Amino acid sequence: MVNLIWFGMIFSGLVVAALTGRVDAVTGAVFSSAEKAVGIAFSLVSVMTFWLGMMKLIEKSGMIRWFVCILRPLANLLFPRVPKNHPAMHAILMNMSANLLGMGNAATPFGLKAMQELQTLNGNRTVASDEMCTFLAVNTSSLTLVPTTVVALRAATGSLNPTEIVGTTVLATLVAAVVAVTADRILRRFSYRR
Amino acid sequence: MLQAIISTMAAWVIPVFIFVTLVYAFAKKVDVFDTFVEGAQEGFSTSVRLIPFLVGMLVAIGVLRASGALDLLIAAATPLLTRLNVPGEVVPLAILRPISGSAALGITAEILHSRGPDSLLGRIASTMQGSTDTTLFVLTVYFGSVGIRHTRHALAAGLLADLAGMLAAVTICNMVFG
Numbered sequence A: 001m002v003n004l005i006w007f008g009m010i011f012s013g014l015v016v017a018a019l020t021g022r023v024d025a026v027t028g029a030v031f032s033s034a035e036k037a038v039g040i041a042f043s044l045v046s047v048m049t050f051w052l053g054m055m056k057l058i059e060k061s062g063m064i065r066w067f068v069c070i071l072r073p074l075a076n077l078l079f080p081r082v083p084k085n086h087p088a089m090h091a092i093l094m095n096m097s098a099n100l101l102g103m104g105n106a107a108t109p110f111g112l113k114a115m116q117e118l119q120t121l122n123g124n125r126t127v128a129s130d131e132m133c134t135f136l137a138v139n140t141s142s143l144t145l146v147p148t149t150v151v152a153l154r155a156a157t158g159s160l161n162p163t164e165i166v167g168t169t170v171l172a173t174l175v176a177a178v179v180a181v182t183a184d185r186i187l188r189r190f191s192y193r194r
Numbered sequence B: 001m002l003q004a005i006i007s008t009m010a011a012w013v014i015p016v017f018i019f020v021t022l023v024y025a026f027a028k029k030v031d032v033f034d035t036f037v038e039g040a041q042e043g044f045s046t047s048v049r050l051i052p053f054l055v056g057m058l059v060a061i062g063v064l065r066a067s068g069a070l071d072l073l074i075a076a077a078t079p080l081l082t083r084l085n086v087p088g089e090v091v092p093l094a095i096l097r098p099i100s101g102s103a104a105l106g107i108t109a110e111i112l113h114s115r116g117p118d119s120l121l122g123r124i125a126s127t128m129q130g131s132t133d134t135t136l137f138v139l140t141v142y143f144g145s146v147g148i149r150h151t152r153h154a155l156a157a158g159l160l161a162d163l164a165g166m167l168a169a170v171t172i173c174n175m176v177f178g
Helices: A002-020 A023-061 A064-078 A087-100 A104-120 A130-140 A148-156 A162-187 B002-027 B032-040 B042-049 B051-066 B069-083 B088-096 B101-115 B120-131 B135-145 B154-177
Strands: none
Touching (some): A002 A023, A002 B069, A023 A064, A023 A104, A023 B002, A023 B042, A064 A087, A064 A130, A087 A104, A104 A130, A104 B135, A130 A162, A130 B135, A130 B154, A148 A162, A148 B120, A162 B154, B032 B042, B042 B135, B069 B088, B088 B101, B088 B120, B101 B120, B135 B154
């Protein structure tokens, strides 16, 4: 699927560029995008290093039990087959907490950690497990309680009431999350697995 | 009031989180610095392993944007989405949101600037921006980092969620603010 999309994006881009005479712009875009990608990876080094260090502290001190307590009902519902005290469950819970609290740059490190741990439970190393798909579905619906970025942007553009969209946003993310989980549950039966 | 709470929260959540984590670990007699360093070891290798996936995806997005193909896609999707009550002005946002986080944020900022954050359009754009995520980016990076090649139905579920989130944003805003 991703192979097809990637091919389609570049193929259609090049064809359109050739037809509209924008080939120069495309060459420039290729290399400036590649540079931007490496920049993103390196800016991730700092947050990853910091938050993975914090994560180890949270696990070792036993503070992780607080998160487990609060989010366990939800996590059990979504990931019934991940053992309760497995590091994968810890990372999933930390990722969800970070998203809910609007701790933007902490969510990605915890999420990547969760994927690594889910991979240790995965029978086939190149095919996504059911749990990974569920985790991704929940993650892409960006379930949150505090949409910090948008509130800041609204305040910056002179809104009289920057937070009036918090309620509508939380409701919309809830709808997205319910659809994501439902779609995941239905589609997983039809999608290829070995 | 709510704004005060949110901006206070945004400012305090990370310092408080760090404080509580450290104090609790210290009280439990964990060697705080050694443990931090032990966990932090993985940070560099994990990030660097993402470079090929990021380069691949960002180049494809860059080509799509620079060539004008994305504008064609938006033009093609506009009649479809306006039929679903999505205002024409936010269609580019709806299309770009799952593909590129920075581009989507740029469009939201532009709408808030030109139409005003407190207009109906501004509110819809804000809600959309906050209630969906960069599905393609998250998928590429998360699966890429552990070497998953068959992503099964994850993309379909993610894009369906994005569509649902967008339509929900429009409908809810029309009901609440319209």
